[in-house]
Amino acid sequence: MHGEAHENLAGLRRLFAGEGAPAEIERAAAHLTGCRPCWLLAARALAAQRAQGGVVLHGALRSIADLHEMEQARLEEWLEAQATWADVRSLGMKARRDKVRLTRSLHTLAFLEVLLEEGAGAAPPAEGAEFFYLALLVAAQLPSPTFSVELKNDLCADCCAEIANARRRLAKWPAARDALQKAGQYVERGKRDGVVEAKVLCMAAALEADLGNIAEAGRLLRRAIDLFESASQTFLKSKTLARLAYLLLDTEPAESLRIIEQCLLLIPPENPRLIVFAESIKIDCLMVLGAPQEALLRFYGLKALYEQFREPFIQLRRRFTAARLLEYLGRPQKAERLFHEVIAADLEHGLVKDFFLDLAYLFGFFLRAGRLSEAITVCHRATEELSHLDREEGSEEPAREQMQMVWHRLEEGVKAGTVELGATTVLRNYIKTHWQRPASELPSFQR
Numbered sequence: 001m002h003g004e005a006h007e008n009l010a011g012l013r014r015l016f017a018g019e020g021a022p023a024e025i026e027r028a029a030a031h032l033t034g035c036r037p038c039w040l041l042a043a044r045a046l047a048a049q050r051a052q053g054g055v056v057l058h059g060a061l062r063s064i065a066d067l068h069e070m071e072q073a074r075l076e077e078w079l080e081a082q083a084t085w086a087d088v089r090s091l092g093m094k095a096r097r098d099k100v101r102l103t104r105s106l107h108t109l110a111f112l113e114v115l116l117e118e119g120a121g122a123a124p125p126a127e128g129a130e131f132f133y134l135a136l137l138v139a140a141q142l143p144s145p146t147f148s149v150e151l152k153n154d155l156c157a158d159c160c161a162e163i164a165n166a167r168r169r170l171a172k173w174p175a176a177r178d179a180l181q182k183a184g185q186y187v188e189r190g191k192r193d194g195v196v197e198a199k200v201l202c203m204a205a206a207l208e209a210d211l212g213n214i215a216e217a218g219r220l221l222r223r224a225i226d227l228f229e230s231a232s233q234t235f236l237k238s239k240t241l242a243r244l245a246y247l248l249l250d251t252e253p254a255e256s257l258r259i260i261e262q263c264l265l266l267i268p269p270e271n272p273r274l275i276v277f278a279e280s281i282k283i284d285c286l287m288v289l290g291a292p293q294e295a296l297l298r299f300y301g302l303k304a305l306y307e308q309f310r311e312p313f314i315q316l317r318r319r320f321t322a323a324r325l326l327e328y329l330g331r332p333q334k335a336e337r338l339f340h341e342v343i344a345a346d347l348e349h350g351l352v353k354d355f356f357l358d359l360a361y362l363f364g365f366f367l368r369a370g371r372l373s374e375a376i377t378v379c380h381r382a383t384e385e386l387s388h389l390d391r392e393e394g395s396e397e398p399a400r401e402q403m404q405m406v407w408h409r410l411e412e413g414v415k416a417g418t419v420e421l422g423a424t425t426v427l428r429n430y431i432k433t434h435w436q437r438p439a440s441e442l443p444s445f446q447r
Contacts, residue, residue, distance in 0.1 A: 018056025364424025
């Protein structure tokens with residue numbers, strides 16, 4: 001209701017002591033169900049009254065107290081599951097899998113939630129894949145009839161989709177497809193409300209994008225967006241719109257801009273990381289489409305949001321965008337200085353793949369300016385750095401050897417005058433797709 005007053009601690013304690021009139025109780029209960037800050041305050045009021053032994057519940061406040069107890073019990077179970085996971089995690093892989101498979105007390109939604117959180121937060125994708133597999137073991141054994149068959153299948157589909165994504169990050173393409181196929185089978189036996197199916201489609205789109213199948217990735221993401229919209233999943237729809245806009249950024253910047261503007265209208269303010277990602281896409285689109293002045297205004301407007309995320313990756317992407325803005329605003333010397341600074345920092349922070357992607361952009365920067373000797377120097381640096389890498393940097397030897405050949409051919413093409421201006425996009429897409437596994441054929445940079 002417009003202008004409705006919020007509750008306060010003293011007033012809630014009085015109501016939970018049984019002192020309110022029926023109309024007052026009904027009004028407060030209706031407000032609590034729709035106001036999270038007051039709902040949290042009610043937890044404090046209930047605890048205080050219970051400590052004094054004076055909780056008296058009338059009318060709708062009985063339901064409010066019951067819901068509070070249910071939420072509290074669920075969250076306490078979640079806390080306990082974190083402590084249990086700390087013990088299970090210390091075991092070896094086989095012992096850990098056996099423990100999760102055979103221990104009924106671990107077959108809970110709370111423990112499943114913890115495993116999914118751990119998988120999403122795992123730094124190495126191989127570790128994440130293992131945690132998601134443990135989550136799948138739990139989801140398949142959630143007790144009936146507490147959990148319906150349809151719900152269990154949806155949860156299993158979620159786990160399989162996450163396994164597929166982790167395998168994709170490891171460039172295990174056939175294994176990722178296998179997990180996606182299993183996810184699809186679970187979806188068929190699930191609730192069929194469209195949400196889980198859309199999540200699986202998003203993972204499948206990421207795989208297709210990695211393999212260079214941009215059109216198919218776009219088709220899958222558009223289908224996922226439709227499903228999320230039909231299910232009224234606004235936040236998931238906004239995330240998927242951002243993915244689609246990013247996918248189209250290099251090839252269809254005008255369409256990417258249209259999509260990201262739609263996305264920005266939907267992102268809730270409590271998701272600043274997604275806002276930064278989406279706004280960064282819009283800035284990139286504006287630069288490419290000839291509006292660097294507006295891009296600069298928007299970039300500066302993100303200053304406060306950027307400062308919330310101090311991790312090197314985001315801060316280096318921020319500086320790289322600043323360099324591109326300088327380039328598009330006609331200040332190439334200052335842009336070049338920033339490009340070199342970011343590229344050096346990529347290596348310093350172990351962002352090896354980003355180092356080569358940024359080198360590819362710098363190559364294009366020199367090529368567009370007609371500075372062919374500097375472009376050749378970039379090729380030399382790339383081949384030299386590739387010879388120093390080992391498996392720990394995430395790229396296997398066959399892929400590194402092929403990339404050396406690609407950079408060498410690029411150098412020869414520059415010398416022969418046969419490299420086209422779009423070589424940067426071709427090269428960056430090649431690095432993104434084949435950083436870990438070599439391509440079946442080398443990319444072409446010819447006119």
